[in-house]
Amino acid sequence: MNEKKIFKQIIKNKNSLTGLIIIIIFFLIALFAPIIAPAQNKNNPYQMPQASYQVNPTAPNAQNLLGTTENQYDIYYGIIWGTRMAFKIGLSVVFLALLIGVIIGGAAGFFGSWIDEILMRLTDIVFAVPSMVLAMVIAAMLGPDLKNMMIAITIVSWPSYARLIRGDVMSVKEREFISATKALGASKRRIFLRHILPNAIYPVVIVASLDIGYIVLTAASLSFLGLGSQTGTADWGQLVALSRNWILGTHGNPFEYWFTLVMPGGALLLFVLAWNMLGDAFRDILDPRTH
């Protein structure tokens, strides 16, 4: 199926169209974050400004549109720059994991035999531990900060891409035009880079980019557990973690601090939901059985 036809189906389906629109809105928010929420600390715009040094959250008001969380971090600012952070994490992890996955999976599929065997047993090792648990363990041992968290998620993400591209490389390798290229005397490198890879890479790129929602969710979970970004960084998972002490409210007003949880939690939910809606439609479109 060509790209135009896929795009048409995405637009036609209500769910995937909604997902796509939400993602575009989020992307615009991330892109224009410096305009929508001007940074106070120009050197590190991801640092959330603090309204004061009071501990208790304050309800939404004119100065703090969505209220402030524990230690007076501004929720509006946190959500806007958190969107940028989400794209930063999602895109860099997907890019890195794809790169590693394509190199390792591509090599395994192309060379076959014992190289394939060794490389695939490597993926087995990563698959042997639930990805959330493995990411948590790696992030903890590397030391909790943003960069190490992204490394941890990359390490648990690449094997599924490696397996996918390996299968595609193996099937393209057997096609006739490859034998023809071989007969023409092309080098192994040329065959792989110019003929096999371009024909095998699309499915894995699509699958990986639809994983952005899941990757952001994993990152938020790690941040929530205190294994991600430093305190005060605009990051949805951390904003939710900051609401943890306030979910019970005060006597007689149990929902007094609802906004500390619902605002960042809602942003995270909407983001992940949008990616899943798009992914769901893609799966239906690309699945030959549903036609």
Added chain:
Amino acid sequence: MGKYILRRIAFLPLVILGVTCFLFFLTQRLPVEARASLYIQDPRQMDSMEEVIKKYDLDKPFFVQYGHWLKNILHGDLGYSESANMPVSKAIRDYFPATLQLALAAITLVVFFGVLFGVLSAVYKDKFWDNFLRIVSLTGFSLPIFVLGLLLLMIFYGRLGWFPPGEYSFASDLIIHSPSFKSYTGLLLIDSILNGQFKVFLDILRHLVLPAFTLCFGSFALMVRVMRSSMLEELNKDYVRAARARGISEKRVLFKHAALNAVLPVITLASIQFVRLLGGTVIVESVFDYPGIGRWGVACAQQLDIAGILGFSLMVAALFVLGNLAADILYSFVDPRIRLK
């Protein structure tokens, strides 16, 4: 099939060995004091650090240390967990039953709702219920488990006071730890009935509702989808048409005939998901302050309790690998068609 499973069993030790090697490699960049906890059984040994370093070759090359550590593991010595204040092997024994209880409760909910909603959305394909359930399960798939958990606590504990966090109340604690309370299965929910303590049973159930529901909501979506497509496939078959033609009531056709055949893939999916739930309890347990291995694992990660981290991840890896293998074997037993292929 038999050959395939034998091959997988043969590779199992290799995979586990690979996991241990990778994890142990990660510890190498940490200071020697942090790594020493991997070898000791009593925190007082830490007082004479030099002796520990010498005894376990902590200043020697990677493979010497790794060999030492492996030998210890095979003897059941996983080191001392500072965050739990007890040896790692004891921590695993103490915390695991609570996690098993939670995962069992959650998988029961997952299968129940998964099958029910799956049948519903197959019967009402492309109508209101199907679309509604599709949105519900997509939300379940996307809703961060920790946000859902905190939200439920806010409503059902903060506002309504129905379901408190933790595993049991203080009153039950006194009964459970009294000498007359006997441990039969280790699962407190069952033990409390066997001991005739119904108040304790209800108390534990009350504490189990929210975490089990939260855990279920994150994973029943897949079950709904599988049950739906399997049910749709069955409904198109001739025997369903034949049953309808014979005038059997629609309810009977759906549940006695089609659903029973459609439930096959659900059984195997349930066994795979059960293993996944064991790993997924990490966040739920720490949100609800539920004392299982997940909460302990998070505490280890937060406090950089190396012995605890390695013990926890090895335990989870072993469960995960064995569980997946068991699911595969179960698959070939439940569905004889697989074996023929």
